[in-house]
Amino acid sequence: MRPPLCHVLISLTLLCNALLLYYTWRLQLRPMGRQAPTPVLSPGVTVIVREFRTFEHGLVELSHSFLRARPTLPLLIVSDTLPYPPPSLPLSPGLKLLRLHPSPEQPGSASHLESHVHTRFVALVPDGTFLEPPDLLDRMLRELRNAPPSVKIIAAAAGPALHCLHLNVSLREWTVEYGEAGAGSSCGAVSGAAVLLLRSHDLFELPFPLARPLQAAIFIQAALRGWEVQVLADASFSRTPLPATDHGRWKAEQAEREEEAVTMRTLGVRLVRGPGGAERWFGCSKETPRCFGTVVGETPEYLYEGHWTPPCCLRALRATALHVISVLEASSVRYWLEGGSLLGAARHGDIIPWDYDVDFGIYLEDVALCAELRGAQGGSLVDAGGFVWERAVEGDFFRVHYSQSNRLHVDLWPFYPRDGMMTRDSWTGHPQDVEFPESFLRPMQTLPFAGGVAQAPNRHLKLLQMKFGKRAIEEPEYPNPALLRMRGR
Numbered sequence: 176m177r178p179p180l181c182h183v184l185i186s187l188t189l190l191c192n193a194l195l196l197y198y199t200w201r202l203q204l205r206p207m208g209r210q211a212p213t214p215v216l217s218p219g220v221t222v223i224v225r226e227f228r229t230f231e232h233g234l235v236e237l238s239h240s241f242l243r244a245r246p247t248l249p250l251l252i253v254s255d256t257l258p259y260p261p262p263s264l265p266l267s268p269g270l271k272l273l274r275l276h277p278s279p280e281q282p283g284s285a286s287h288l289e290s291h292v293h294t295r296f297v298a299l300v301p302d303g304t305f306l307e308p309p310d311l312l313d314r315m316l317r318e319l320r321n322a323p324p325s326v327k328i329i330a331a332a333a334g335p336a337l338h339c340l341h342l343n344v345s346l347r348e349w350t351v352e353y354g355e356a357g358a359g360s361s362c363g364a365v366s367g368a369a370v371l372l373l374r375s376h377d378l379f380e381l382p383f384p385l386a387r388p389l390q391a392a393i394f395i396q397a398a399l400r401g402w403e404v405q406v407l408a409d410a411s412f413s414r415t416p417l418p419a420t421d422h423g424r425w426k427a428e429q430a431e432r433e434e435e436a437v438t439m440r441t442l443g444v445r446l447v448r449g450p451g452g453a454e455r456w457f458g459c460s461k462e463t464p465r466c467f468g469t470v471v472g473e474t475p476e477y478l479y480e481g482h483w484t485p486p487c488c489l490r491a492l493r494a495t496a497l498h499v500i501s502v503l504e505a506s507s508v509r510y511w512l513e514g515g516s517l518l519g520a521a522r523h524g525d526i527i528p529w530d531y532d533v534d535f536g537i538y539l540e541d542v543a544l545c546a547e548l549r550g551a552q553g554g555s556l557v558d559a560g561g562f563v564w565e566r567a568v569e570g571d572f573f574r575v576h577y578s579q580s581n582r583l584h585v586d587l588w589p590f591y592p593r594d595g596m597m598t599r600d601s602w603t604g605h606p607q608d609v610e611f612p613e614s615f616l617r618p619m620q621t622l623p624f625a626g627g628v629a630q631a632p633n634r635h636l637k638l639l640q641m642k643f644g645k646r647a648i649e650e651p652e653y654p655n656p657a658l659l660r661m662r663g664r
């Protein structure tokens with residue numbers, strides 16, 4: 176017998192209710208912290224204008240040019256604060272001003288790039304650029320789609336032709352190095368104003384997608400990911416370089432220098448070597464504090480973060496060491512390379528690239544020969560070069576600081592001979608800090624060190640083996656392997 180229709184309907188309603196309850200229950204079970212699903216991006220390009228000056232720009236002309244050719248093009252003008260006075264931008268549904276500085280009454284996402292890009296590709300366009308020829312964005316898109324997977328950025332000249340550069344970034348050494356890219360080799364960066372096209376998710380992957388100067392910041396982050404840049408051949412966007420006035424250009428250069436300093440420090444870069452070898456420094460100087468804090472357990476903080484000694488600090492240490500050598504030699508104080516500095520001299524004629532100070536031994540009886548050391552004994556002495564000579568507060572030795580602000584230093588350890596051994600009254604407790612036969616100092620020899628030459632014990636390899644163990648020269652290790660060992664040499 177067939178069940179009546181109303182029974183079937185009631186059963187179906189009950190079943191639907193049960194299913195609804197089940198799904199509601201499953202939905203509530205979903206962990207709260209789960210990431211929102213990635214938004215679906217539409218094909219096409221969002222033009223992002225980040226590189227412009229609020230005081231003199233061509234945003235109105237740029238917007239008109241791009242929107243005339245592509246009326247529905249999403250165009251995002253990004254700036255830390257809103258341009259002032261407010262530009263009269265064309266009315267277009269796709270045009271938006273994004274202010275990166277968050278506003279307390281706005282949701283946090285309002286200042287995030289991801290909330291404003293809904294296309295699969297982005298084009299970073301410098302101020303003053305026109306969408307001319309109009310098909311150039313499409314050509315760039317085709318080029319990116321057809322490029323090998325290692326190519327993540329297509330660069331097209333905005334104005335004069337681009338120059339392809341090789342780029343090497345070593346965060347361990349805080350250094351960025353540009354070089355001429357050989358013919359046929361891929362580019363890591365380009366010099367010259369460029370429109371950069373990349374996939375939106377690649378741009379979002381960069382921790383600093385909008386840091387300025389934009390091109391340098393993008394290329395450095397790209398290099399760390401092994402991304403290549405491909406230059407669009409035989410084509411360029413037309414562009415009027417901005418600012419156009421002398422005063423505007425001067426202001427822009429000042430601003431760019433400040434932005435670059437902030438960005439390089441943010442990225443962990445202290446030295447930029449240009450393609451011609453010109454160096455730009457973003458680290459410490461005589462006027463600033465040392466780059467790192469008090470060293471605990473012979474292991475400076477930068478080692479834990481995977482860095483070696485910042486290049487600015489190595490440079491300051493070398494300068495201090497050479498200065499101390501010249502003062503000691505001028506006053507006939509007998510000194511020699513000690514500890515890690517002797518090890519560095521033996522290995523490669525320089526300070527060990529992760530060391531944080533320089534150590535010399537001196538004859539205690541020679542202290543009286545040197546005005547700077549006599550001055551240091553009574554307290555502290557600043558010499559004509561701005562170096563600070565002090566009796567160390569930590570123990571029975573002298574310390575020469577790079578400057579009053581920057582406490583990078585050379586330590587001078589006074590030894591005296593007793594029964595044929597060089598000894599001291601107090602020791603640091605470091606395994607390499609031990610007595611040794613005076614015969615190592617009779618006579619002394621010179622070794623290349625820190626860009627000059629320094630006095631050193633004779634048979635220094637033998638002495639180093641005594642201090643550091645048999646294989647110390649061939650097998651470099653961090654100063655305190657019990658705390659931190661060197662890996663992946």
Ligand code: ZN
Binds near residue numbers: 459465486488
């Ligand atoms: Zn430094």
Ligand code: MG
Binds near residue numbers: 514530533
């Ligand atoms: Mg040392």
